[in-house]
Amino acid sequence: MCSVAQLVRRLRPPRSLLLFAAAVALVSYCTSQSVMAIDEAESLALLVETVEANDDAGIRTALLRGMLRGLEGRRNVTAPNGWSELSARLAKSDDAGVRDLSTQLSQIFGDRAAVQRALAVLKDSAAEPGVRQTALRSLLTQQNREASSLLESLLDEPALALDAVRGYAMVENATAPAVLLSRYQKMNPELKRAVVETLATRKSYAQELLAAVQQKKVARDEIPAHVARSLNSLLGEQFANVFGKVRPVAQDREKLIAKYKKLLTASRIADADASRGRAIFKKTCASCHLLYGDGAKIGPDLTGSNRANLDYILLNSVDPSYDVPAGYKMVSIITAEGRVLNGVIAEEDGTRVILKTVEQPRVVILKEDIDVRRISDKSMMPEGQLDKMKQQEVADLIKYLRTTEQVEMAQ
Numbered sequence: 098m099c100s101v102a103q104l105v106r107r108l109r110p111p112r113s114l115l116l117f118a119a120a121v122a123l124v125s126y127c128t129s130q131s132v133m134a135i136d137e138a139e140s141l142a143l144l145v146e147t148v149e150a151n152d153d154a155g156i157r158t159a160l161l162r163g164m165l166r167g168l169e170g171r172r173n174v175t176a177p178n179g180w181s182e183l184s185a186r187l188a189k190s191d192d193a194g195v196r197d198l199s200t201q202l203s204q205i206f207g208d209r210a211a212v213q214r215a216l217a218v219l220k221d222s223a224a225e226p227g228v229r230q231t232a233l234r235s236l237l238t239q240q241n242r243e244a245s246s247l248l249e250s251l252l253d254e255p256a257l258a259l260d261a262v263r264g265y266a267m268v269e270n271a272t273a274p275a276v277l278l279s280r281y282q283k284m285n286p287e288l289k290r291a292v293v294e295t296l297a298t299r300k301s302y303a304q305e306l307l308a309a310v311q312q313k314k315v316a317r318d319e320i321p322a323h324v325a326r327s328l329n330s331l332l333g334e335q336f337a338n339v340f341g342k343v344r345p346v347a348q349d350r351e352k353l354i355a356k357y358k359k360l361l362t363a364s365r366i367a368d369a370d371a372s373r374g375r376a377i378f379k380k381t382c383a384s385c386h387l388l389y390g391d392g393a394k395i396g397p398d399l400t401g402s403n404r405a406n407l408d409y410i411l412l413n414s415v416d417p418s419y420d421v422p423a424g425y426k427m428v429s430i431i432t433a434e435g436r437v438l439n440g441v442i443a444e445e446d447g448t449r450v451i452l453k454t455v456e457q458p459r460v461v462i463l464k465e466d467i468d469v470r471r472i473s474d475k476s477m478m479p480e481g482q483l484d485k486m487k488q489q490e491v492a493d494l495i496k497y498l499r500t501t502e503q504v505e506m507a508q
Contacts, residue, residue, distance in 0.1 A: 141164065144177070145180050148160050157187075161195065165201055168205050170462065172205065176203075183199075193228070219236065229257060237268050248270065269434055273295070274305030278306075293306065293315065297328050311339045317340065322485070325479075326475075331437060353415045360492070374494045378494060387399065393453075395477060410499070418474060421474060426475070430469070430470050449463050
């Protein structure tokens with residue numbers, strides 16, 4: 098039994114900070130396990146009791162964060178005994194972090210007053226951008242339609258624009274394609290990419306994106322390879338007729354590797370610029386891979402890989418799906434309301450799946466919301482990455498990938 102009763106009752110920080118940390122971690126685990134539902138109510142009630150008994154804001158913050166992590170992504174959880182009285186007191190706390198965590202938890206517990214407080218924060222242009230971002234994400238996780246209706250106005254605020262674009266993926270909004278595409282040409286490259294990725298998450302959105310490509314409102318080369326693959330799966334022949342076939346690179350693997358080996362002579366690589374290569378890596382690879390601690394953790398960390406071997410680099414670049422470890426196989430999920438997500442599994446328990454996607458490092462999906470789930474033999478890394486680059490860019494990237502220590506990035 099995953100009970101924290103004895104541990105929490107003995108908890109009196111700072112007598113044992115290790116015990117305290119263990120309790121928070123254990124509570125986070127316990128509250129995420131549906132098979133432990135009987136004990137969940139007890140665990141949460143004991144946490145409420147412990148938070149109540151501690152006046153230290155740091156301790157309260159850690160415990161509340163543990164609860165929130167354990168309940169992340171869930172909706173309408175029954176509030177534990179004593180939560181209503183405690184949350185009313187925490188809402189008046191002098192510590193902003195305590196107030197914010199309390200409000201997020203109250204939303205999960207179905208508290209309408211907490212939802213209204215979060216909406217008030219989101220609408221307050223004078224509030225800290227980080228606090229408003231948290232409010233927006235929390236509200237959209239709870240599928241709040243009023244928050245979704247505010248997204249268009251938030252696109253005008255630089256600090257919230259990216260979250261607003263991605264917010265259209267979290268809650269279906271019929272106005273999303275028209276709103277995003279009408280602003281597309283004036284957006285910076287980061288926002289443009291987010292728009293394309295967002296419009297590839299639902300079939301109704303994707304059809305409007307495809308129409309924009311056909312009308313040349315969105316350039317074909319502004320559709321990243323991983324998005325093209327997703328759109329091809331979502332729209333099939335309709336997509337291929339406009340964009341062209343997304344042909345598996347593996348068919349011509351040997352020919353392509355030979356082509357790049359002929360290009361990447363020793364002298365060509367010697368004359369290449371690793372600093373420019375780092376900038377190319379940042380643009381094309383760092384959304385999934387780490388190198389020298391810089392990048393994301395969706396794919397393997399490349400720092401310790403066999404990067405000195407040109408054949409190894411080319412095989413994995415030309416045909417990333419040639420040999421995919423189980424932990425990096427792409428998982429495709431379609432939710433009951435039609436949202437499409439592609440990623441690798443970060444965590445999974447009885448109630449939820451947590452994906453790492455190219456767009457976001459952590460996306461929580463409740464299992465009760467999943468309509469279709471498929472595991473592909475494909476790698477998350479899209480094929481044809483090198484084909485999109487100029488010859489000099491390929492040489493610069495390879496030069497950087499073969500470095501033995503970090504270099505400055507070209508501006």
